[in-house]
Amino acid sequence: MSGARDLPHPDTATLLLTDVLFALSDPSRLALVRRLAQGPLEVAACQPTGGEVPKSTLSHHLKTLREAGVIRNVPEGRQRYVSLRRQDLDERFPGLLDAVLAAPSQ
Amino acid sequence: MSGARDLPHPDTATLLLTDVLFALSDPSRLALVRRLAQGPLEVAACQPTGGEVPKSTLSHHLKTLREAGVIRNVPEGRQRYVSLRRQDLDERFPGLLDAVLAAPSQ
DNA sequence: CGAATAGTTCAACTATTATCGAACCATGTC
DNA sequence: GACATGGTTCGATAATAGTTGAACTATTCG
Numbered sequence: 001m002s003g004a005r006d007l008p009h010p011d012t013a014t015l016l017l018t019d020v021l022f023a024l025s026d027p028s029r030l031a032l033v034r035r036l037a038q039g040p041l042e043v044a045a046c047q048p049t050g051g052e053v054p055k056s057t058l059s060h061h062l063k064t065l066r067e068a069g070v071i072r073n074v075p076e077g078r079q080r081y082v083s084l085r086r087q088d089l090d091e092r093f094p095g096l097l098d099a100v101l102a103a104p105s106q
Numbered sequence: 107m108s109g110a111r112d113l114p115h116p117d118t119a120t121l122l123l124t125d126v127l128f129a130l131s132d133p134s135r136l137a138l139v140r141r142l143a144q145g146p147l148e149v150a151a152c153q154p155t156g157g158e159v160p161k162s163t164l165s166h167h168l169k170t171l172r173e174a175g176v177i178r179n180v181p182e183g184r185q186r187y188v189s190l191r192r193q194d195l196d197e198r199f200p201g202l203l204d205a206v207l208a209a210p211s212q
Numbered sequence: 213c214g215a216a217t218a219g220t221t222c223a224a225c226t227a228t229t230a231t232c233g234a235a236c237c238a239t240g241t242c
Numbered sequence: 243g244a245c246a247t248g249g250t251t252c253g254a255t256a257a258t259a260g261t262t263g264a265a266c267t268a269t270t271c272g
Contacts, residue, residue: 022131
């Protein structure tokens with residue numbers, strides 16, 4: 001596989017609850033999702049606040065979230081924009097994202 | 107550690123969202139939680155419907171759920187009763203369990 | 213007490229995930 | 243075209259999680 005321009009995103013109707021829960025069960029991924037709830041970010045801005053992490057590690061977490069259907073990752077010029085698939089998640093799993101975002105973050 | 111009569115259960119106020127999400131992210135554990143939503147079960151009845159699994163495997167999954175704070179596992183005579191910590195979860199993570207239970211199971 | 217029953221814990225092994233450097237791919241700029 | 247920039251993918255290794263048989267603990271019953 002080589003630098004595919006458009007990364008694959010699963011259809012809303014096929015999203016699996018267990019995949020979503022797993023993707024959200026990692027503290028750093030969950031923290032990112034909380035930030036994405038306030039608006040899209042470019043990949044570089046998805047770095048955990050405070051610590052720098054290698055690009056490949058960040059990309060791996062984005063992949064996990066994307067393949068679970070939690071985020072969308074689309075090219076935009078030379079960068080990529082990462083956004084929460086909020087409506088899709090609300091449609092498929094009503095109330096789930098709201099509950100997760102409302103929960104104590106620690 | 108030897109056959110402790112009363113297994114440890116985390117306090118409601120200390121439950122971590124990521125631990126709960128992780129515990130629920132396994133299909134067989136999630137299926138069990140759905141069944142527990144209808145009432146407590148003895149451990150033997152926690153077997154996945156259809157396939158038999160070794161006692162040790164089942165016990166391991168129960169431990170994961172218990173340590174995350176999702177279930178309670180209490181001795182009752184010679185058996186143990188497993189139940190959902192529904193109120194505790196609702197108190198700590200309002201709406202989460204409802205959303206999970208309402209979600210499509212596949 | 214001895215045996216049966218119900219389940220947890222231990223230890224070893226397998227499988228899945230996480231981490232990270234290096235290679236690679238597109239886009240934009242000179 | 244050459245090069246810098248922004249990111250993904252690959253491959254290897256480390257860490258974590260799942261699976262299971264065997265050993266062990268507690269309780270009940272004869």
